[in-house]
Every structure is written in C-alpha cells, then in structure tokens.
Amino acid sequence: MWDESIPELVDEVFEHNGPHGGPKETAMIQHLAPELVHDDRLESARDGGVRDVDDAEFPERYGARTFYDAVENSENGVFGDQTDATPEIGERLFEAAADQLVRLLEWLDDQRIDDLLAPAHVGPQPGSRR
Template identity: 75%
Template sequence: MYVADQTWPELREYVAEESVALVPLGSTEQHGPHLPLATDHLIAEALAREAADRTSVLCTPTVNVGVSPHHRQFHGTMWVDAPQFRDYVESLTRNLAYHGIDRVVYVNAHGGNAQHLREVGRRLRDDGTMYAIEWMWDESIPDLVSEVFEHNGPHGGPKETAMIQHVAGHLVREDQLEAARDGGLVDLDDSENYMMHGARTFYDAVENSGNGVFGDQTDATAEKGEQLFEAATEQLVKLVEWLDASRFEDLMAPAHLDPQPGSRR
C-alpha cells in the first residue's frame, strides 16, 4: 500500500492493525552513457512497491538523493553530505514511529547509503523507538547475480542495466551499451588504482573508470532483469514476513550481561 495514494482515514485503519513500513532509497547520480541518473531510486521504488503490494504493508515515498560524492565529477550527479542524510532519514523514520510504525525496512539500491542507514537503524533501536534495517537488493541474491553475469561490475554494470531494462526500459540507451563497456572498466582486477598493498587508494569512481561504470553492460537483457527483480522481490517479501511475525521485544537490543550495571548498589 503506497502511503501517498491513501486518505488519512484509510491509513488510520492500517496503523491500528499493522506496524511495518518499507522506505525505498536510492540516488540521483551518473550511471554511465546508457542509464539514467534515476537508476538507483527507480529500482528501489519498484522493488518496494511490488513487495508492499504482495504483503499489504505500507510503502513510503522514495528518497531520491543519497550519499553520492564519489560520483561528483560527472554531470548531473546530486548528493547530500552523510551527516545530513542520516539526520534526514532518522527524522523521517521517527515520523513513522509517531504514527504507530515500529518496524521499517530501508529498501536500498545505492551502496553509498548502506553504512549510513545501518547507523540510523542503530540509533533508533538503541533508544527503543523501533527496529529499522537496511536491505540491499543485489546482496539478497548474490549467487544469482554471479550466475547470470560473467562480468557484473559494482556500478552501472549489467545487473543494474538489466533491472532498468525491466522496470523502465524506455530510459535505457540501448545504442550506448558497447560504449559503456568499452569506455569503462570491465574487471576491477584490471584497475591500477583499486588496491595497493592492501589499501584502497581511490575515493571517486572516475579514478577507476573513465565513464564511471564497471562490468560488461552488453550482457544485460530485460529478461535477465525480470529474473533478478522477481528473485529480489521474493527475498524482500520473506524479510517483511519475518519482521511482521517477530515480537517487538525480540527485535530490541539485548540486555547487558548479568550482573546488570549498578545492580549491587
């Protein structure tokens, strides 16, 4: 159920019985010459809406701009600084808690958001407000991604290309797939800047890829995207069902080991 499509009396019925919400998050950043800047937030919203439809839980509007300064050299990339992003997401999530939601899944499609969403989830659990966890679609189906693509690539590669071919095919520049592959980096092992003596020596995508993308984009198809989408949605549905069936008390932080601090005073 998409929250923005509902009336407030309809939502009153929901929060009286349910306590789970999905919050899709992505980015607005370069994804090479073949994919739109909207790639990440389009994927996140499509997955969250589909899982919400299948489980009848709440889905919020999408957070479209994330933590993306590592793509800043490319035209059009937008980002917010990490502290402001964390504070914004935390404030948004506390708003949901005010309305009775006590379990949230951050349906994330941008790697740059992940560690910050984990931090927000810890803040909210540590003060007993709610249980909020980050879910990254490709991390839910790693074996399938590896099976489907020989040269996957962590950004703008065939997995994201296939997903956009499936959910928003009209936005894919199909005539640019070879240019994306040839102007980027197919295999990270071929990069001279990725690792040196055990240290990551780069900060920005452009230091490893001239056009900002990785992997072999010509290996992507809408059919493969549909396969990934269905498998990831299934994993998200299972996560929601587990969360909905769990007792709130069991999701909160475990107590300090005995003896409890101050118990002997």
C-alpha cells in the first residue's frame, strides 16, 4: 500500500492511525477528491469505529486473520481518528509517497532486467512442453 513507503511521516502526523478508513486515507482523499469526504461525519466515523487500532480484536486462527471485511471488527468498519485528517496533510502524504514512487522507478530503470527476475528454481513440470 502507498503508505508503507512513508511510515515515519504517517506516524509523525497522526496519533491514531488506522488500516481502513483512517486518517491517512481520509487526508489523501480530502486532498485528491474532497467532494468524496463528508467532513461533518468525521467525528461519528471515529466514535463509531475503533480509534486506537491496538484495541481492535482481529479474529485469527493459526496465525492468519480470519475475517472478511473491516466492518466485522468495528461498528462502522473504520479505524483511527479521522478528525486529525486535513487536505494539507493529505498533500504532504501524496507528495512524499509520489517521491518514493519516483525514486523506486528510477532505481528500477537503472537495473538490468535479468538482475530483477527470480532465478529458475523449479524444473519443468511433468507433461510440460519445454
């Protein structure tokens, strides 16, 4: 996800972040498509969700999360404190994530394609035509 390229900035700007419907996503949409955000409902989103993701109880079995949708883990499916989101923070997040993407693409452009491909580690399968 885009925010994984800028975790320090996300942690710096939000006290209560969240993996779904949280302030990082809200701020990004406020910046990119503000007409999609109902600013008058941010408090109810926070209060109807799980403000601190560490308090969430995600069902797990054998080391894997076993739920279908975020709404199964909070009343409204959102996590974090959306009231901390602003279009200005969204712009900072967008610019930082875009910068990381550009740096990745420049690095990829400098690589030899053969160095990026995984080495062959499985032989031809029975019945394959190679």
